[in-house]
Amino acid sequence: MLLSSIVAVFALCTSALAQRATAPFTEPKSGITFQAYKHTSGYQFGIALPPKPGNDFIGHLSAPASVGWAGGDLGPKMVGKLLIVAWPNGGSVVGSLRRATRKSSPPPYTGAAKLKPIAAGTYANASHWSYTFLCEGCLADPAVGFAKDAPAGDLGWAAGARAPADKASANAGLSYHNVGAGSIQANFAQAKATGYDAWAAKAA
Numbered sequence: 001m002l003l004s005s006i007v008a009v010f011a012l013c014t015s016a017l018a019q020r021a022t023a024p025f026t027e028p029k030s031g032i033t034f035q036a037y038k039h040t041s042g043y044q045f046g047i048a049l050p051p052k053p054g055n056d057f058i059g060h061l062s063a064p065a066s067v068g069w070a071g072g073d074l075g076p077k078m079v080g081k082l083l084i085v086a087w088p089n090g091g092s093v094v095g096s097l098r099r100a101t102r103k104s105s106p107p108p109y110t111g112a113a114k115l116k117p118i119a120a121g122t123y124a125n126a127s128h129w130s131y132t133f134l135c136e137g138c139l140a141d142p143a144v145g146f147a148k149d150a151p152a153g154d155l156g157w158a159a160g161a162r163a164p165a166d167k168a169s170a171n172a173g174l175s176y177h178n179v180g181a182g183s184i185q186a187n188f189a190q191a192k193a194t195g196y197d198a199w200a201a202k203a204a
């Protein structure tokens with residue numbers, strides 16, 4: 001009885017871990033392949049790296065229309081690393097780089113990194129929305145980026161149901177992540193893609 005309970009708890013833990021890992025995902029409109037984490041809500045966060053990682057990566061955030069904002073975190077904790085936040089605004093999507101110093105609506109990031117949308121994978125329709133982007137310079141400072149040369153590392157995710165009040169502004173205040181938030185085990189080795197340069201060249 002005790003043994004079977006231990007086995008059951010162990011099985012639960014390993015399946016919970018497996019659910020937090022990234023897996024291959026091809027964004028259908030842009031054809032870009034990511035290592036992506038998908039939450040049961042439909043939220044998704046993916047990354048693609050060049051064969052030799054530099055200062056940039058290509059990212060993807062998408063969610064059902066019921067999700068007001070979605071965020072990707074370049075580390076497993078809310079405070080410290082770069083946060084990429086996106087939300088739909090009409091037929092388009094607004095992206096914003098943030099950095100939190102405490103657990104409240106994170107202010108805009110003031111460093112040199114930039115988000116450049118990739119049009120083919122960036123849209124909003126009645127059922128869901130998608131933001132595909134080049135995160136330019138996002139890995140230049142190891143204090144805010146992930147360890148791109150490691151085979152794997154921990155990232156984070158967050159999503160909130162309530163859209164920002166001022167959807168048109170990239171500096172809009174955010175509501176709490178009531179859809180969920182937590183860490184992700186990202187496979188950087190498998191995020192490397194030979195098509196990277198051609199995909200990155202499409203960023204505006």
Ligand code: HEM
Nearest residue numbers: 071072077078083103104105156157158174175176181182
């Ligand atoms: C109004 C905005 C926000 C508030 C008030 C807030 C608040 C909090 C609080 C209180 C926690 C502790 C555990 C929990 O309650 O879930 C937390 C955790 C977390 N948050 Fe936020 N957050 C906000 C926005 C964001 C954004 C934009 C991101 C990422 C893009 C983010 C990523 C995370 C992650 C990954 C965790 C889990 C790890 C940790 O506890 O550090 N949060 N947040």
